[in-house]
Amino acid sequence: MRWSMLLVLLLAPVLHGCRHSDSAVRPEASQEEGVRPKGGSASARIWVLISKGQFVEAEALIAEGTRSGLIATATAQKMLEKIAVLNTKLGEIPARLQRAPDFPSQLKDFTCFQIESMLKAGDYSLAPQAQLRMAVKLIEQQSRLMEK
Template sequence: MYARCLLVMGFVLIGTPACRHTSVGIHEEPAAQRETSDACNTAAARIQALIAQGQFAEAEVLIAEASAGGLISREHAARLLNDIARLNMRLGQIPATLQRAKDFPSQLREYTLHEIERMLNGKDFSLATQAQLKMAKKLILEAPRLMEKGGDL
């Protein structure tokens, strides 16, 4: 029994490096192609990290450089810049008609969507209630649609 166990372990140990070596060689990409895809992934990941941290100016610069260098498409760059503009919009910048809504959280006028979302996610209700924060978020995100409807919440 002991000999059979040693024999099986020996086959496993001997066979493993050969199999791993072959599979690595088969799936390996050319070095230039791998560097380009790594740079693309790194640039996109870095942009997303900057946006998540609220560092919009740095993200915009990186988007411009990555787009010019061909690391991200122009459509993707435009989408990212649109997202930054939306996240950077202050509650006080929505149309005045919407600011006259019942229970409008006027104390949040100087806060951006990004800051309001951080308060909601962090459950920080020191400036406004959860309902007021959700209303502020909705007003910023859906201002164009609400204006088309006639300003009804």
């Protein structure tokens, strides 16, 4: 299947369907971003893809949505930043943060998305809940933690 045809199939419900706000999927979206983004349905669909870990599809829709004007540039940037954080492996954070007490080194090869999924599922087979939460915090807040 051609790439453009896949995008048409993915965007078809957005272009011909409802115009719900993405706050149905992400209630904090309008408060977080300050404005209701263009193309609420497109944004909502992309946030759902991101929450499911389908980053390649989300990035393709972000690119197409931005080109076509369905998604505001600021919204697209927030989406891409979220994808980047979720794709970050624990072992990719600065070495200084990896020297934290009780650092879960067994999770170095796991992405933030995978670690968050373990937390949601209550899967503590690789690390206890406290270490999983620490790993997510180290990835999500690494720039703030490096300032300390």
